Amino acid sequence: xxxxxxxxxKYWYFAIYSAKTDLKAEVANSYLNWIWWVLEPxxxxxxxxxxFKNLFPSDKSFPVFIYSGLMFWNFFNxxxxxxxKLVRANKEIVTKxxxxxxxxxxxxxxxxxxxxxxxxxxxIPLIIIYKVQITWTALMIIPLFLILFVFSxxxxxxxxxxxVFVDDLSYAVGxxxxxxxxxxxxxxxxxxxxxxxxxxxxxxxxxxxxxIDGLHQVLxxxxxxxxxxxxxxxVISIIMSVIGIRIIYKYENSYVKVI
Amino acid sequence: xAEKALIIDDICINYRNIRHMSIHQSIxxxxxxxxxxxxxxxxxxxFDVEKxxxxxxxxxxxxxxxTMLRAIAGIFRPDTGKIDTLGHRISLMSIGVGFKxxxxxxxxxxxxxxxxxxxxxxxxxxxxxxxEFSELGEFIDxxxxxxxxxMYSKLSFSITAIMDPDVMLVDEVLxxxxxxxREKSFNKMQELINDADRTVLIVSHDLSTLSNMCNRVLxxxxxxxxMIGETNEVLEKYKEFMKQ
Numbered sequence: 001x002x003x004x005x006x007x008x009x010k011y012w013y014f015a016i017y018s019a020k021t022d023l024k025a026e027v028a029n030s031y032l033n034w035i036w037w038v039l040e041p042x043x044x045x046x047x048x049x050x051x052f053k054n055l056f057p058s059d060k061s062f063p064v065f066i067y068s069g070l071m072f073w074n075f076f077n078x079x080x081x082x083x084x085k086l087v088r089a090n091k092e093i094v095t096k097x098x099x100x101x102x103x104x105x106x107x108x109x110x111x112x113x114x115x116x117x118x119x120x121x122x123x124i125p126l127i128i129i130y131k132v133q134i135t136w137t138a139l140m141i142i143p144l145f146l147i148l149f150v151f152s153x154x155x156x157x158x159x160x161x162x163x164v165f166v167d168d169l170s171y172a173v174g175x176x177x178x179x180x181x182x183x184x185x186x187x188x189x190x191x192x193x194x195x196x197x198x199x200x201x202x203x204x205x206x207x208x209x210x211x212i213d214g215l216h217q218v219l220x221x222x223x224x225x226x227x228x229x230x231x232x233x234x235v236i237s238i239i240m241s242v243i244g245i246r247i248i249y250k251y252e253n254s255y256v257k258v259i
Numbered sequence: 260x261a262e263k264a265l266i267i268d269d270i271c272i273n274y275r276n277i278r279h280m281s282i283h284q285s286i287x288x289x290x291x292x293x294x295x296x297x298x299x300x301x302x303x304x305x306f307d308v309e310k311x312x313x314x315x316x317x318x319x320x321x322x323x324x325x326t327m328l329r330a331i332a333g334i335f336r337p338d339t340g341k342i343d344t345l346g347h348r349i350s351l352m353s354i355g356v357g358f359k360x361x362x363x364x365x366x367x368x369x370x371x372x373x374x375x376x377x378x379x380x381x382x383x384x385x386x387x388x389x390x391e392f393s394e395l396g397e398f399i400d401x402x403x404x405x406x407x408x409x410m411y412s413k414l415s416f417s418i419t420a421i422m423d424p425d426v427m428l429v430d431e432v433l434x435x436x437x438x439x440x441r442e443k444s445f446n447k448m449q450e451l452i453n454d455a456d457r458t459v460l461i462v463s464h465d466l467s468t469l470s471n472m473c474n475r476v477l478x479x480x481x482x483x484x485x486m487i488g489e490t491n492e493v494l495e496k497y498k499e500f501m502k503q
Contacts, residue, residue, distance in 0.1 A: 014373040018359075021370065025361035025402065092358055096351065097374045098333040253335045257274050 004102075004245050011103040019110035037118045041070045052187040061130040061220060064123070068219055069186040069212045071119045072145070076152050076208055077177055078112045079105075083156035084163035084170045087255050094256060101252050102245060105156050109149065135222035141215060147230060148211050151237040157244025164255045184209040189216065207233040264347055264426055264458040265308040265331065270340030272301040272326055300326040302482040305340070308426075313452055313459045315473035315490065317466070317497055323482040324462045328428045331460070347425040347458070350375050360404035364395055364414055367403055371418050385421050392447070393417035394440065413440055420447050427451065429461045448472075466494055 027033040045067045053062055083105055087094055090104050127134065163169050183206055190199040190213045202209045203226060210233060214225025274297070301323040308314055316324050330337050331344070332351035358367045368389055372382035390399050393414050398406065406414070419427065429448075452459055452472060463469055469476060469490065476493040478486040486493050 010376070011373070013379050014370065017366075017373060017379070018370055021359070021362040021366040024366075025359075028402070029361065092360070093374065095334065097371070099374055256329075256335050 001242070001245075003249065007100045007103065008106075011100065014099070015103050015107040015110060018104075018107040019114065022107070022111055023114060034118060037115045038121050041067060041074060041119055042122050044070060048187055061132050064126045064130050064132055065189070065216060065220060066187065067119070067123055067126055068215055069184075071116050071123065072148060072212050072215055073181060073184060073186050073208070074119075075112050075116045076148060077181070078115075079109050079152040079156055080159065080173060080177060081170075082108050083160045084173045086156075086160050087164045101160060101248050101255065102153075102157050105153065105160060109152065109156075113145075113149070132220060133222065134219070137218040137222050137224055140218040140225065144211055144214050144218070144225065144230075147234050147237060148208075150241055151207050151211075151233065154237045154240030154244055157241060157248055161244070161247045161251060164258055180206070180208065185213050185216075189213075204229050207237070262310040263307055263345060264310040264312070265460075266341075266343040266345070267304060267306050267308075267331070268341045268343070269303050269305045270301060270327075270330065270337035270342060271299065271303060272323070272330055272335075273338050274298040274300055300482050301330070301337070301479075303340070304479070304482075304484045306477060306484070306487055308458055308460065310458055311456055312475065313461065313473045315469040315476040316460060316462045316479065317464070317469065317476060317494075318479035318485075319501075322479045324479055325430055327479070328430055328460065328462060332428055344426070348376060349426040349428065350419050350422065350424040351428045351430065358403045358411070358415070361402055363402055364393075364399040364406070365390070367414070368418055371415075372422060375419075375422060375424065377422060382422075389417045389421045392421060392443075409437065409440075416444050420444070420451060425456075426458045427460070429459060429463075466498070470494055 030036060032039065045063055048066050048070075049063050052066075082089070086104055086108070087101060093099060093104075094101070159169070159173065183202055185193075185199075185202065188194065190203045190209060193199070194202075203213050204210070210226060210229055214230060217223045217225050304323075304327065316327075318324050328351060329335065331342055332349055333344075334351070336342075359370065362370070365386070368386060369379065369382055372385075373379065393399070393410075393416075395410055395414060398410060403411065403414075449472075451457060459472075461469065461472065473490045475488060476490045476497075477484065478493055478497055486496060
């Protein structure tokens with residue numbers, strides 16, 4: 001763990017700088033550049049609103065509901081999707097110089113977090129248009145995001161390790177992520193949208209659903225999220241991160257030889 | 260006794276043939292995959308390098324030279340044995356440091372510099388020098404994927420050459436770029452090497468370069484240390500051996 005902290009300090013600038021340059025490169029390589037980061041969730045929101053509005057009874061602020069959930073979901077989705085192929089994607093660097101592999105993951109997470117923040121450009125107008133009453137509970141979004149960050153990091157470090165050795169893991173993870181999206185309450189309200197019992201079940205055993213539901217609660221209903229469950233998942237996430245970091249330190253030696 | 264810069268103590272590096280596998284393979288054919296298919300790239304090599312020394316490394320293709328340099332650079336740890344760098348800053352100069360293809364040359368200088376353990380301010384300070392030395396002109400602000408292979412190697416050479424590491428590991432880069440750049444990089448190498456404090460390990464097949472530059476030469480053969488000693492003595496034996 002000591003090594004983790006000293007490496008984090010040592011490579012901190014690198015993580016931030018590489019997130020910045022990757023962003024710039026992405027902008028330079030597409031025509032609509034940063035507008036994509038807003039447009040993609042925005043168009044998705046419109047599609048989902050059309051499809052799910054009649055399926056799940058909900059109030060008028062449904063677009064806010066979906067858009068905010070998608071912002072969190074996309075962060076998780078991108079981080080996990082990237083972590084599986086991380087070592088191979090950074091082959092050029094990994095084979096030429098030593099870098100703790102989780103630093104590359106953190107750099108990518110900064111990038112995703114920034115893209116998520118760009119989404120506020122749409123979210124804030126939506127909140128105003130749909131006259132959502134914001135209360136002080138909205139501040140809980142920050143700790144909620146932190147939990148999501150740690151959970152994603154934990155999953156990411158572990159998947160990063162197996163992604164090196166198992167070629168087709170990225171397909172499997174892609175499908176799992178797709179399934180998970182439908183089980184995470186992005187489109188429906190966990191409390192009211194599902195038959196009795198299912199919502200509580202998903203909200204307890206799926207941390208992403210728990211966090212996204214928490215987000216919806218604090219943003220739209222002014223109600224605090226399910227604290228005990230969140231607390232337990234925070235502890236689990238931290239444990240997963242520690243395990244992930246241990247695995248990486250132990251085996252990163254052999255990554256270069258495999259790719 | 261002079262100060263040591265590097266201590267290599269009985270290192271072995273194995274390539275286990277795990278390679279990639281698919282989920283299908285890892286579940287269904289477990290026993291097939293886990294056969295003890297081990298290839299020993301470096302076997303029980305140990306030597307010391309003194310501060311300021313220039314050590315040449317020779318050997319046939321596939322005799323473990325590059326693998327050993329990569330282990331010394333810290334890209335992977337040896338399977339057994341110890342490499343003690345005594346806190347020196349080490350950088351591996353090989354064809355193409357880790358560049359990200361989509362970001363510009365300038366940004367790549369920053370990222371590689373940081374990966375080598377330098378502070379951002381320091382890299383910014385040296386930036387003009389690197390850009391000038393690389394002769395890339397306006398291409399320095401273009402994405403690296405647009406570079407020709409010559410430009411690519413010029414940039415990577417410039418970064419390591421200007422950044423001033425304590426220990427330099429040089430893997431076959433002396434034949435980089437066009438004639439004029441080659442001359443320039445050769446002179447720069449000489450200049451770097453002449454700095455009495457710098458320790459250099461050079462892998463090369465060019466025996467005349469080695470005999471000009473090195474104090475000592477290490478000869479690797481099939482991962483084993485065949486000989487280490489006076490430059491000319493080792494080179495003579497090596498030449499004889501290769502003729503057979």
